[in-house]
Amino acid sequence: MRVLIVDDHPLFRAGLRGALDTAGDIRVVAEAETAGEVPDAVAAHRPDVVLMDIALPDVSGIEATRVLAGRAPDVPVLMLTMSADDDSLLHALSAGARGYLVKGAGRDAVLHAVRTVAEGGAVFGPEIAGRVAALLSGARRSGAAPVLPMLTAREREVLDLVARGFNNHRVARELMVAEKTVRNHVGHIFDKLQVSTRAEAVARARDAGLGVD
Known part of the structure; x- marks a missing residue:
């Protein structure tokens, strides 16, 4: 089985490569540090499984998974990440991830997950599996697919209000937080959406269905 590792930490990639390459039926064929490198790496090396981190330096590994799907x-795609929160898990699954492990999983668990996903199955770490059914059921009941999954729930709230034409002061008043907190959220939103102006952020929000009644 051919594996592509996508993670921006060289030491982690080296350790993961060492663990995978010791298995006789698994070979790491390429590594990538950013989401932007993934499509070319997949085209060039034709992996059977992509091991993907969520926290990448350019865009979220969740968005990279969505593009790859x-x-x-x-x-x-098998997510291997530090993010164990429900929001990240649900967004990863909605983007098309076939498995989800938290970093710190043992070698045997990672090898089992790679083999299972490569063979068409789905796999989740023990700290994740019990929450999957409830999360997916809740998402179906809500009737709304997650949008802009690289953003946190609070960042989506802020972006929704910004797209409605609210300035930072009014957003702060609506959410009952400090205006400085809103400015910080807006900065994070700009970074994650890779935009440099409020108008660009609003355009992305409107495309995703935010900011409209």
């Missing part, structure tokens, strides 16, 4: 739907 559209371009190469036959290449399964």
Whole structure:
């Protein structure tokens, strides 16, 4: 089984490569540090599984997974990340991830997960599995697919209000937080959406269905 590792920490990638390469049936064929490198790496090396971190320096690994699902739907993604929160888990699954492990999982668990996903199955770490059914059921009941999954729930709230034409002062008043907190959220939103102006952020928000009644 051919594996592509996507993670921006060289030491972690080296340790993961060492663990995978010791298995006779698994070989790491490439590594990538950013989400932007993933499509070319997949095209060049044709992995059977992509091991993907969420916290990447350019855009979220969740967004990278969504892009990959559209371009190469036959290449399964296994998330291997520090993010164990429900929001990240639900967004990763909605983006098309076939498995979700938290960093710190043992070698045997990672090898099992890679093999399972490569063979068409889905796999979740023990700290994750019990929450999957409830999360997906809740998402279906809500009737709304998650949008802009690289953002936190609070950042989406802020962006929704910004897209409605609210300035930072009014956003702060609506959410009952300090204006400085709103400015920090807006800065994070700009970074994650890779935009430099409020108008660009509003355009992205409107495209995703935010900021409209």
